Structures are given as C-alpha cells and as structure tokens.
Amino acid sequence: MNRVPLEKKVLSENDRIAAELRDRFAKHNVLTLNFISSPGSGKTLLLEKTLEQFPKDTRVAVLTGDLQTDNDARRLARAGFPVKQITTAGACHLDARMIENHLKDWDLASLDLLIIENVGNLVCPTSYDLGEEAKIVILSVTEGEDKPLKYPGIFRKARLMILNKIDLLPYVPFDAELARQNARSIQPGIEIVETSALSGAGLDKWFGWLDRHRKAMPAR
Ligand SMILES: Nc1nc2c(ncn2[C@@H]2O[C@H](COP(=O)(O)OP(=O)(O)O)[C@@H](O)[C@H]2O)c(=O)[nH]1
Ligand SMILES: [Mg+2]
Numbered sequence: 001m002n003r004v005p006l007e008k009k010v011l012s013e014n015d016r017i018a019a020e021l022r023d024r025f026a027k028h029n030v031l032t033l034n035f036i037s038s039p040g041s042g043k044t045l046l047l048e049k050t051l052e053q054f055p056k057d058t059r060v061a062v063l064t065g066d067l068q069t070d071n072d073a074r075r076l077a078r079a080g081f082p083v084k085q086i087t088t089a090g091a092c093h094l095d096a097r098m099i100e101n102h103l104k105d106w107d108l109a110s111l112d113l114l115i116i117e118n119v120g121n122l123v124c125p126t127s128y129d130l131g132e133e134a135k136i137v138i139l140s141v142t143e144g145e146d147k148p149l150k151y152p153g154i155f156r157k158a159r160l161m162i163l164n165k166i167d168l169l170p171y172v173p174f175d176a177e178l179a180r181q182n183a184r185s186i187q188p189g190i191e192i193v194e195t196s197a198l199s200g201a202g203l204d205k206w207f208g209w210l211d212r213h214r215k216a217m218p219a220r
Pocket of ligand 1: 037039041043165197
C-alpha cells in the first residue's frame with residue numbers, strides 16, 4: 001500500500017475514535033480544548049497560569065503530550081489538579097486513541113474542563129481530531145509574523161489564536177498587526193487574544209474567553 005491510502009486509513013480510524021470521544025464529552029458536558037503550537041511558544045506556562053487562577057474545586061484535568069519527557073506534566077501538576085503525561089515516543093502529534101487510553105481511569109462525570117497540550121509542532125497535530133470542542137493555536141512573537149501563511153492548516157482550523165510573549169515586543173522585530181492580518185487572511189473569523197504568560201499581560205482576555213466558553217456548555 002502506498003503512503004497516501006495508508007495515511008487516509010489512519011486518519012479515518014482516528015476520526016472514528018474522535019467522534020466517540022466527542023459524544024462522550026458532550027454527554028458529560030466536558031469542554032475539551034486542544035492547544036497546538038511550535039515547541040517553546042509558551043503552552044505549558046500559559047496553562048500553568050491558567051490552572052493557578054482556578055478555585056481549588058474547579059473540575060479541570062490536563063493531558064499533556066511530549067515526545068520524550070514528563071517535564072510539562074510535573075510543571076502542570078503543581079497547581080493540584082489531575083494531570084497525565086502522554087509520551088508519544090517519537091510521534092509528532094497526539095491521536096484520538098492516545099486520548100481514549102489516557103482517559104480510562106478518569107471519570108468524565110467529575111470534569112467540566114479537559115485541557116490537552118499537544119506535542120510541540122505546527123503541522124502534524126493539525127490533522128488529528130481529538131474530539132475537542134476547539135483547537136487553540138499559540139503563536140509567540142519570536143516566531144515571525146509569517147507563520148500563519150507558512151502553516152495555514154492550523155490557523156484555518158483554530159477557533160482562537162493566542163499571540164504570546166508580547167512582553168518581548170520591544171526587543172524583537174515583530175509586527176503584531178501584520179501577524180493578525182496574516183491569520184485573518186487564512187481564516188477571517190479567527191479570534192485573537194494577545195498575552196504574556198510571563199508578565200501576565202492580557203491573561204484576563206484569555207480567561208474571559210475561557211469563561212465564556214465554559215458558560216456556553218449546557219448545564220448539568
Ligand atoms: N518572555 C516570555 N517568555 C515566555 C512566555 N511564555 C513562555 N515563556 C518562556 O518560553 C519558554 C518555553 O515555554 P513553555 O511553556 O515550556 O512552552 P511550550 O513548549 O509551548 O510548552 C520557557 O522558558 C518559558 O518561560 C512569555 O509570555 N514571555
Ligand atoms: Mg510544553
């Protein structure tokens with residue numbers, strides 16, 4: 001079998017499992033978000049800051065993917081919420097089966113929010129539906145404003161773009177307006193918030209977005 005039909009088969013199997021996951025998330029009213037970015041754009045730090053500000057009784061859990069280490073899971077677990085590492089042993093993305101397997105001993109009825117930190121990569125994770133409600137792409141200002149044009153797939157599919165590391169804008173030649181235009185040239189309706197996970201600037205806008213989406217979930 002040549003590569004293209006094999007890839008199609010893998011993706012249709014993934015879509016089948018993702019559809020089952022989506023049904024389960026809907027049945028239990030769990031808002032599931034899939035964070036995608038290149039390595040180092042600030043996914044883990046942004047998620048650490050997000051978890052820290054939740055009240056202790058928040059029904060949130062995190063799955064975090066990495067090629068090799070469990071560093072991110074250890075960082076995220078400090079906030080006290082359930083966190084599991086998915087080590088992909090070289091695969092450049094998470095797939096729906098990995099999510100299904102790592103959810104086995106978690107009771108979805110006890111969750112309202114499931115956060116998935118995908119493997120750092122702007123290409124592979126884009127094709128793999130994980131049953132999420134929304135993909136969120138993080139672009140940091142050190143990556144260049146042309147990235148939406150170079151990696152249109154994820155900017156087409158993401159509900160929200162978080163433009164992170166805005167604390168570094170005085171030091172890097174990055175045109176934030178051009179980055180927004182580039183993202184909107186790929187997907188006119190993409191929502192955009194600008195943050196510094198490090199300084200905290202703009203995090204209120206991201207928390208507001210998250211709050212609105214949590215409130216939009218049907219009540220139990
Ligand atoms: N200056 C600055 N550094 C950041 C920001 N967010 C993350 N970082 C740093 O960028 C590096 C990579 O962050 P990390 O959260 O591990 O990124 P990930 O690979 O996308 O999960 C770390 O050294 C973070 O401290 C930010 O908003 N501003
Ligand atoms: Mg990370």
